[in-house]
Amino acid sequence: xxxxxxxxxxxxxxxxCTPVHDAPLEQAxxxxxxxxxxxxxxxxxxxxxxxxxxxxxxxxxxxxxKGTIRYLLRESDGCxxxxxxxxxxxxxxxxxxxxxIDLAFEVWxxxxxxxxxxxxxxxxxxxxxxxxxxxxxxxxSYYYTRYKMTVDSLARAGATMREIVFFFNSQHxxxxxxxxxxxxxxxxxxxxxxxxxxxxxHL
Numbered sequence: 001x002x003x004x005x006x007x008x009x010x011x012x013x014x015x016x017c018t019p020v021h022d023a024p025l026e027q028a029x030x031x032x033x034x035x036x037x038x039x040x041x042x043x044x045x046x047x048x049x050x051x052x053x054x055x056x057x058x059x060x061x062x063x064x065x066k067g068t069i070r071y072l073l074r075e076s077d078g079c080x081x082x083x084x085x086x087x088x089x090x091x092x093x094x095x096x097x098x099x100x101i102d103l104a105f106e107v108w109x110x111x112x113x114x115x116x117x118x119x120x121x122x123x124x125x126x127x128x129x130x131x132x133x134x135x136x137x138x139x140x141s142y143y144y145t146r147y148k149m150t151v152d153s154l155a156r157a158g159a160t161m162r163e164i165v166f167f168f169n170s171q172h173x174x175x176x177x178x179x180x181x182x183x184x185x186x187x188x189x190x191x192x193x194x195x196x197x198x199x200x201x202h203l
Contacts, residue, residue, distance in 0.1 A: 024061040031064060032089040041094035046101075051119070055101055058123045063088045069133045088136070096136065100129040103140050111151065113161040 029036050039060050046053040067087040071080040104127045108114045114126065130136060147168075154164055 024064075025057055028060045028064055028089060031087070035090045035092070038092065038094045039089070039097075042097045042101075045094070045098055052101055052105060054119075055105070055123060055127055056097065059097065059101070059127065059129065060089075063092070066130065067091075067133065068135050070135065085133075088130075092136070096138070097129070099138065100140055101127070103144055107144070111155050112158075113164065 029039055032039055042056050042060070043053065046056050067085045067089075069085050070083045072083060074081050104122075108117065108122050108126055114122075117125065129140070151164070154167065159167070
């Protein structure tokens with residue numbers, strides 16, 4: 001009887017611990033609704049890579065409460081009308097997440113100023129695909145392609161992180177645009193590039 005009780009206790013312990021560990025991920029997948037298949041496709045894509053799989057779980061778990069908020073200009077009176085939020089969980093695609101994760105890992109593992117970061121620091125500072133509530137765009141692949149040769153050259157020259165930041169701010173920094181404050185919401189990277197700048201919040 002004692003032996004049976006011991007086994008039952010171990011089984012209950014296992015079942016009580018496992019859901020706690022997976023609860024945030026399962027909650028996110030449930031909230032995704034019909035888009036759950038896109039998120040599961042990402043998880044399945046990294047089944048053979050435990051670290052990237054862990055990174056994918058981190059992103060998906062932290063999608064809860066995050067999304068895009070758009071404002072439409074009402075021509076009749078020139079006012080901006082806030083639209084319903086677009087939750088990332090219900091609209092983000094597998095291709096978008098996979099591209100983001102792969103490029104984030106490439107940068108982390110390639111450049112000396114990123115290699116020093118722990119996985120926890122990487123997840124918080126390099127991996128995220130958005131900043132605030134801006135419309136999603138493929139900003140990571142855009143900047144990676146545009147500046148790869150320059151960054152590779154700086155890496156070969158042994159540039160420090162401070163020097164990298166100074167270089168890009170001096171050569172490619174965006175301007176403060178006072179009129180941009182009249183437009184509500186967070187700007188996408190595409191819009192910031194098109195305008196050549198934005199407010200302090202946008203930049």
